[in-house]
Amino acid sequence: MEQFQFLKGLSGDFIYLLICTPILLVMTVATLQLYLSRKRKPYSVFSRIMLAHSIVNSMLFLTAFILLVFNIKGALLHTLIHSSQQMLFLLILYGFFRFNNIPMIKDKIYYFSSSAIVFAVGVFSIRLSAILCITALTWLLYKNYKQYASIQSLIASSGLFTLSLLINDIVQYTNPIVAFIGLLVAVASYALFFMIIMSYSLHLIEGSYMSSITDPLTGLYNRRMFMRYIHQCLGNSQPIDIIFADIDNFKKLNDTQGHEMGDEALKHVASIFIEETKDIGIAARYGGEEIVALVYDNSISTEILAQRILQRVEKETIVTLSVGYKNYDSEDTPDNLIKHADEAMYSAKKTGKNKVVGYSPLLNILEDKNNEKIIV
Incomplete structure (x- = not known):
C-alpha cells in the first residue's frame, strides 16, 4: 500500500480539493445566473452561500498547494478542511430550503447554529463534529421533509456525504485507498448537488417559456x-x-x-x-x-x-x-x-x-x- 500513501493526509486532501473546487465554482456560477435571471431573494441567498463555499475551498486549495510545495505538515489544515466542509454542507442544505420557503427566525437559528457548532467542535475533534453533522443533517431533513425542493435527490446527496463522514472522519480508515474513496464520495455528493441545481434551473427556464406562450387561466396558447x-x-x-x-x-x-x-x-x-x-x-x-x-x-x-x-x-x-x-x-x-x-x-x-x-x-x-x- 506504500505506493498509495499519497492518497492520505495532506496530499489526499489536496487532490480532493483539486476535484471539488471546480465543481463548486460551476455551482456558484449556476446559482448566480439563477439569481440574475429571476431576481428573487432565495436565489440571492443560495448564490452567496455557494460563493462563500467556493472562496473557502479555493483558499484551502491554495494553502494545501503551498504546504505541499514546501513540504510542510498540514495537520491543522486537514482539520480545517474537514470541519469547514461539514459546516458548508449544512449551509447548502439551508440554501435548498430557501428555494421554496420564507424562513422563520427559528429556521435560521436551526441551520446557522448547527453549522457554527459543527465547525467549532471540528477544530478540536473531527470525529465528534462528524457525528454532530450527521445528526443535524438527519434532523433537518426529517423536520422539513415536505418543504425542500427535490427532496429525494437531497436525501441521496446527504447520504453520500454521510458515508464520506463515516469513512474519513468517524471510523478514520488508515487504508489510503479506502480513505480516498471516502473523499470521492464527498465529491459525488457535491456533483449531485450540482445536478439538482441544473435540473431546478432548467425547470424554471421551461416554466418561464411556457408562461410566455400560454394563457395562465386555461392552459391554452396565447x-x-x-x-x-x-x-x-x-x-x-x-x-x-x-x-x-x-x-x-x-x-x-x-x-x-x-x-x-x-x-x-x-x-x-x-x-x-x-x-x-x-x-x-x-x-x-x-x-x-x-x-x-x-x-x-x-x-x-x-x-x-x-x-x-x-x-x-x-x-x-x-x-x-x-x-x-x-x-x-x-x-x-x-x-x-x-x-x-x-x-x-x-x-x-x-x-x-x-x-x-x-x-x-x-x-x-x-x-x-x-x-x-x-x-x-
Missing part, C-alpha cells in the same frame, strides 16, 4: 403564440384551417353567477378544445371568451371538428358556443384567415347562436344600424 404559428405554417406553405369560437352569453353568466363560475366554464371549454385538437392542430385563447383553433391535418374535416366541439360544449358544460371556421385558400394571409373565421362566427352569433357557420365570400358581415359589429 394570442401571440397562435399568430406566430399561423405565420410559420403559411410561410412554409402548410395548408391550415381556422376555427373561431365565442362563448354565448358569457357576460350574463359572469354577472348572474359570478366570475368564478365564468372562469370554470371557460377552463372546461378550453379543455375540450385541447382534447379535440390534439395531434391535428393547436388551440389558443384569442381574447376574453374567444377561443381559436388551427387545424394543420388536411385529412380532418374542419366543419365536422367544429360541430363535434360545439356538441361537446353543449353537452358537458353550462354554456354554448357560436363557431365560425375558414378553410385554407392559397391567397390567404394570417390576418385574413382570422378575420374571415371571425366573420363566420359573428354570423353564427346573429343567426341564433349555438351553431357552426363556415366562411364564404358571400357571407354578410354582421353589423348594427350604426355600421358597427354587434357585440353579444
Whole structure:
C-alpha cells in the first residue's frame, strides 16, 4: 500500500480539493445566473452561500498547494478542511430550503447554529463534529421533509456525504485507498448537488417559456403564440384551417353567477378544445371568451371538428358556443384567415347562436344600424 500513501493526509486532501473546487465554482456560477435571471431573494441567498463555499475551498486549495510545495505538515489544515466542509454542507442544505420557503427566525437559528457548532467542535475533534453533522443533517431533513425542493435527490446527496463522514472522519480508515474513496464520495455528493441545481434551473427556464406562450387561466396558447404559428405554417406553405369560437352569453353568466363560475366554464371549454385538437392542430385563447383553433391535418374535416366541439360544449358544460371556421385558400394571409373565421362566427352569433357557420365570400358581415359589429 506504500505506493498509495499519497492518497492520505495532506496530499489526499489536496487532490480532493483539486476535484471539488471546480465543481463548486460551476455551482456558484449556476446559482448566480439563477439569481440574475429571476431576481428573487432565495436565489440571492443560495448564490452567496455557494460563493462563500467556493472562496473557502479555493483558499484551502491554495494553502494545501503551498504546504505541499514546501513540504510542510498540514495537520491543522486537514482539520480545517474537514470541519469547514461539514459546516458548508449544512449551509447548502439551508440554501435548498430557501428555494421554496420564507424562513422563520427559528429556521435560521436551526441551520446557522448547527453549522457554527459543527465547525467549532471540528477544530478540536473531527470525529465528534462528524457525528454532530450527521445528526443535524438527519434532523433537518426529517423536520422539513415536505418543504425542500427535490427532496429525494437531497436525501441521496446527504447520504453520500454521510458515508464520506463515516469513512474519513468517524471510523478514520488508515487504508489510503479506502480513505480516498471516502473523499470521492464527498465529491459525488457535491456533483449531485450540482445536478439538482441544473435540473431546478432548467425547470424554471421551461416554466418561464411556457408562461410566455400560454394563457395562465386555461392552459391554452396565447394570442401571440397562435399568430406566430399561423405565420410559420403559411410561410412554409402548410395548408391550415381556422376555427373561431365565442362563448354565448358569457357576460350574463359572469354577472348572474359570478366570475368564478365564468372562469370554470371557460377552463372546461378550453379543455375540450385541447382534447379535440390534439395531434391535428393547436388551440389558443384569442381574447376574453374567444377561443381559436388551427387545424394543420388536411385529412380532418374542419366543419365536422367544429360541430363535434360545439356538441361537446353543449353537452358537458353550462354554456354554448357560436363557431365560425375558414378553410385554407392559397391567397390567404394570417390576418385574413382570422378575420374571415371571425366573420363566420359573428354570423353564427346573429343567426341564433349555438351553431357552426363556415366562411364564404358571400357571407354578410354582421353589423348594427350604426355600421358597427354587434357585440353579444
